[in-house]
Amino acid sequence: MTYTHEPGSFLMRREWLVLAAVSLSFFFLNAATFASLGVVLYTMVGELHWSFKAAGFSFSLLGIACGLSSVFPTTLMKRIGPRYTMALGGLVLVAAYMLASYTHGLLAFYAAMLLLGLGYSLTGNVPAIYAIACWFPRRSARMIGLYLMIGAFGGVVGPPLARAIVAFSADWRVYWMEMAGVAVAVTLVNLLCLRDRAIEADPPAGAKGAPASPAEIAATGWTYRSAIATPQFLAVAASMTMTMACVTTINSVALNHLGILGVAPDTAAFALAAMALVMTVAKGVAGPLCEIMSTRRLLVLGLALQVVGIALFAHAGTLVGIGAFALAFGIGWGVAYLAASVLLLEYFGKDIGSQVLGMVWTITTVAAAGPVAAGAIADQIGTFAPIFYLYAVLMVAAIVPLMLLGRPMLAGTGPFARRGAEPDDGSQGAVAQVPAS
Template identity: 35%
Template sequence: MACDPQADVLILAPTNIRRLSLLAGFSLLLFLITASTYGSLGVVLPAMIGELGWSFEKAFLGFSVLGVFTGASSWLPAILIRRIGVRGTLLLGSAVLSAGLLGFAGSESIARYYVGAALCGIGFQMAALIPGTHVLSALYRKRALPFGIYFTFGSLGGVAGPWMALAIMGGSDNDWRLYWLVQAVLACVVGAVCAAMVGGSKWLAQAAHDVDVEVEQEAREAPADARIHRTSHEWTVQAALRTPQFYVLVAAYFTHLLTGVTVASVSVSHIGEIGVAAGMAAAAAAAIGAKMLSLESLMQTVARLGGGLIGDSIDPKWLLVGAQAMLVAGLLALASATTVPLMLLYAVGTGVGFGLTVLAVTVLLLNYYGRRSNLELFSLTCLVGAVSAAGPFIAGAMRDRLGGFAPTFQLFAAVIAVVFVAALFMRPPVPPADMVDVPD
């Protein structure tokens, strides 16, 4: 019985087995990288501080170094992929990440720790989001579900990271150096396996060409009022940068990062402060804040998986609009989270909003501008991560001057509300008159 090449169902043909293997491999790599950096650094730091005698201020500055270098290095993977291919970029990125983790393991001075954080940030971009989304977009015609699975594993890495750290350190007399050594080895091994599965550029280029032809054919045959817009053109970077839609998507990506890093950094302290002011014991207030932060992480995971399941059935624009609305509601609830319903609204709102935004932005970039320039466009979008790292600093500065964190959350909610309105009225970009269609 002949197979329909346009069928959406994945059959167990060799090409599809390889696609599924790559989705699994990249998902595992993102899980591991997230777990070993953002997911566990905060858990391991107290042991490092206790042994090395650092101040908390200097130690937690490593988070800012990690965030700044993750965002600021987003241009590098695009250049490397164009020059040495995905396989070479993955191998180099895994090596850089491992070097950063080894820097953590060998930390004797604060300078070496900062260098390790910087290398982990650079390695994160080189081995995680940018090559992962580049390969998956080349393999799948309908991308919401594979992207949803991919980003879901990233969220799970954030959930599992603290448990991994506690398990290894708990079984080795609190040996934090051993934990970083284990993570460095795992990063090398999983990165090498992913690189081997990608193989040479010829197979990936052919798979990408086949997907491009299918997407272009579907876009041409779609009615003018199609539910989901997919461009039948391949935009250049310069043409995309001249459209307001690109900057709406960049702004949305920025707001989700700004919310995520700020909530993760100060929400527990904020809930503790307002809980004590309302007559609650300090320890109980802090415990509630920690539980709400865990619930928020869980909601990120649920949102990304759920968004992947429905992202090819509805316009991802509405996922983005809904995500921005949830962020606004979550931040406003967090600003005055003195009751259980408000705390739940904060956790669900910021968690779902954070989880859905990255998925919606990633899919919309591909739907609006095509795949061939997506590597550069997504890299430019990720650059805002460096700026979003200022969120905790802004929160701290406003706390010192205004006496609490609530004004920060209200300010950020107002900024996101502007992006919400822009996304609500956003329409697909119109290709320039001189732009050619995707070649067959």
């Protein structure tokens, strides 16, 4: 990919405008999609007389649409760049919110959720992380962590904001209309602030300007096909799939699960908010940590904390248990989410790494089956606990290959490689500018 950008002293200011714009977009996405959908659905179900199963399917449909459309941004960015990819996504979001506001039946609302999922992908992590990596080549990990932290805070603000809008207006349609208006404003901000910058192709520098290490040089020359064929990619994809399965299932069944354990609904809702808040802070802290320690080991640590958290959640019937769950799982979720994104950039470079990230989110679509499986188990035996123990075991299984696998190597590289070996399609990948793991 080659894009133009304005030269001169304004570059220093432009990079912060880019970071602010993509962070605002992610904040809005988290506040006005998954986090608040359940709040608005509660009112819609009563007025439109939908069944809980039919309404709940819209949540799963949103997740499926996000996952399956995650490959679209990488294709569009090759042609129109991240700026117009995110602008197009903003227009799709506006259409989705307007369609939702005029909903009278399930089919129209399902169509709105499909559009909302597509808009989420086009304005979400794939183009945003690529833009950050291009504008902050030497501080990618830190700035991606800041971006994810700001965006994740939308998940804390979104539910109470949605509740307030619906209560004040006494009409859920007003909420969707207002979100359409905010989507227009966010899209305009993106058009004004974002600029497409060429990928920095300078040789990678080691710590403090030292010569590049063989591991850093290994991030050059990857192609999309060769990257997704590596066991390292599959290991990262598996870890993110398990993370998203845990997150979606917890958000879907938390009130029912904790209710069975004797926990009041208000306390259960507070547990979810606390988990989201801890996760938000963890994402911000994980960015600088990626610059001073192995990102791969940081990912393993995040997954291990999720194992502890999800096991605690299975029987979190006390305030102490709920607090321990929120702390352990929130930190693990935030750290793993950030580390997985940065690790792909380290392994495959900014260009190919951002494309591979889109495929990871496509694979995580299978996590949408988690809430369905949890409900089926609870219907049969009267408790959700077994699904969380199963998740803990599967998460441990996802940790093992990450601990055993090192940095991926291209065919024709290594100590006995022929000098000047070319990628399989003759193209050169981007160089990772973040520390090797």
